[in-house]
Amino acid sequence: MNPRSWALPLTAALVLSAGCSKAPDASKPQIEPEDSRAVSVTQVVLHPMASSLTASGLLVPREEAAVGSELSGFRVAEVMVEEGATVQEGQTLARLDSELLQAKIAQAKASVAQAKAQSTQARGEAARVKGLDGTGIISDEQIQSRRAQAQSAMAAVQVAQAQLNELGTQERRMLVSAPVAGTVLERMVRPGDVASPSQPMFRIARDGLIELDAEVPEDSLASIVVDQSAVITLPSGTELTGTARLLSPRIDPLTKLGRVRVRLPHDPELRAGGYARVLFSRDATPVPAVPEKAVQFEASGPLLIVIDEHNRAHRVPIHTATRADGFVAIEQGPPVGTRVALGGGAFLLDGDLVSPVESKPVAGNDQARSQ
Numbered sequence: 001m002n003p004r005s006w007a008l009p010l011t012a013a014l015v016l017s018a019g020c021s022k023a024p025d026a027s028k029p030q031i032e033p034e035d036s037r038a039v040s041v042t043q044v045v046l047h048p049m050a051s052s053l054t055a056s057g058l059l060v061p062r063e064e065a066a067v068g069s070e071l072s073g074f075r076v077a078e079v080m081v082e083e084g085a086t087v088q089e090g091q092t093l094a095r096l097d098s099e100l101l102q103a104k105i106a107q108a109k110a111s112v113a114q115a116k117a118q119s120t121q122a123r124g125e126a127a128r129v130k131g132l133d134g135t136g137i138i139s140d141e142q143i144q145s146r147r148a149q150a151q152s153a154m155a156a157v158q159v160a161q162a163q164l165n166e167l168g169t170q171e172r173r174m175l176v177s178a179p180v181a182g183t184v185l186e187r188m189v190r191p192g193d194v195a196s197p198s199q200p201m202f203r204i205a206r207d208g209l210i211e212l213d214a215e216v217p218e219d220s221l222a223s224i225v226v227d228q229s230a231v232i233t234l235p236s237g238t239e240l241t242g243t244a245r246l247l248s249p250r251i252d253p254l255t256k257l258g259r260v261r262v263r264l265p266h267d268p269e270l271r272a273g274g275y276a277r278v279l280f281s282r283d284a285t286p287v288p289a290v291p292e293k294a295v296q297f298e299a300s301g302p303l304l305i306v307i308d309e310h311n312r313a314h315r316v317p318i319h320t321a322t323r324a325d326g327f328v329a330i331e332q333g334p335p336v337g338t339r340v341a342l343g344g345g346a347f348l349l350d351g352d353l354v355s356p357v358e359s360k361p362v363a364g365n366d367q368a369r370s371q
Contacts, residue, residue: 037352040342040359041307047289049322049329052281053223055260057214059274061205062263065180067093068202069195070173074101076193076201083187086208087178093202094176096195101170108164115160119153126150176201183208185272210270211245212262214278218251221258224280230262231279238269244280288336289327293343295320305341305348306334307356313341313348 077097081087126146182204189201212232216224228244248259262278264270295318296303306314318333334340341348342359 035353036311036355037348038357039307039313039348039354041339041354041356042291042294042342042359044288044290044330044334044336044338044340046286046336047325047327047329048284049287049289049324049327050281050284051223051322051329052279053216053220054277054279055214055216055220056275056277057212057259059210059264059270059272059276060213061185061272062209062211062261063180063206064185065178065182065204065206066200066202067176067178067204068197068200069094069096069176070197071096071170072196074098074174074195076189076191076195079187079189079191081184081187081202083184085184087181087184087204089178089181091178092175093178093184094189096174096176098171098174101167101174105164105167105171108160108167112157112160112164115153115157119150119157122146122150122153178202178204180204180206182206205272208266209264210272211264212242212276212278214260214262215255215257216260218256218258221247221251221260223282224260228280228282231281232262232264233277233279234269235275236269238267240264240267240270242278287321288330288333290330290340291342292323292326292328294340295328304333307339307341307354311354311356313350313352313354315348315350 074096076094078095079093080095081091081093087093126149128146184202185205186203187201188199188203195201224244224247226244226247230242230244232240232242234240242262242264244260245263246261248261251258260278290304294304296305296315301317302320303315303317306316308314316334319331321329321331323329339356341354348354
């Protein structure tokens with residue numbers, strides 16, 4: 001057979017087949033199938049979380065007494081206590097030099113004796129003219145004069161006695177005593193100093209009670225109640241249990257901080273002026289929360305990778321709160337039931353398609369064992 005006889009029909013068949021099939025349209029973009037990444041996901045759940053608040057402040061006396069002398073110009077003869085001493089109410093803390101005062105007292109006693117003698121004489125002269133009014137034996141003017149002198153002499157005795165009593169009061173106050181029982185926080189007097197009512201000599205913490213004056217943000221102050229339990233940590237690491245005693249009714253207009261006074265037990269490590277931290281805790285309540293692995297951190301703050309119903313990833317900023325048992329409480333963020341990516345979502349971008357792999361939330365020790 002001639003080769004050309006069968007080559008022509010084959011060529012025709014190829015041309016016919018090419019004409020029946022449609023050539024690709026170069027004007028339309030070719031759609032590539034999108035790859036999806038397998039990502040472990042969990043949900044925002046209601047998880048019991050014990051709310052807590054940490055604050056700090058200074059250790060201060062619950063009630064402080066400033067002790068000084070009410071007298072002025074007397075030299076301090078002796079100081080009987082040091083800082084840190086425990087004193088009782090009425091205990092003598094210092095003694096003033098009473099030498100000058102004793103001289104004044106002696107002079108006042110002499111004045112009282114003189115006034116009494118003059119009063120006795122005046123009353124005797126007034127007694128002798130008793131009943132002689134209108135008799136003409138002595139003029140009525142002289143009679144009235146003697147009686148007035150007797151009254152004046154009696155008044156002079158009272159004045160002299162009052163002056164002596166005043167000096168006696170000063171004599172008793174030559175001893176500076178503790179107005180309350182407590183611990184001496186500071187001693188500001190030395191032997192030889194001159195007493196002045198405007199200058200305190202000692203500062204005493206009443207009953208030795210020291211408490212924490214903590215500063216708390218305005219929005220957190222409402223979460224604290226009187227008698228609420230708190231744990232106080234000292235710089236040495238010692239932990240003490242206290243209770244909220246007083247909530248300040250005032251917020252500082254500049255710092256927006258309020259004050260909480262925390263009652264503390266007696267402890268030798270508590271020193272006025274020291275620093276301490278306090279942790280307020282409340283009973284656990286169910287709050288929206290996610291596992292710690294689900295929270296991502298960027299310069300703008302924490303966020304979650306939310307997986308929508310089309311399995312697309314979205315980066316959603318959140319506000320976090322308490323952390324406990326491997327969970328993080330969500331103050332602002334997606335609602336309960338929302339699917340979120342776990343640790344593998346850190347490399348996802350907005351709109352990425354994922355293949356969700358459901359992961360059941362675990363907490364506390366279970367999570368630690370799974371890692």
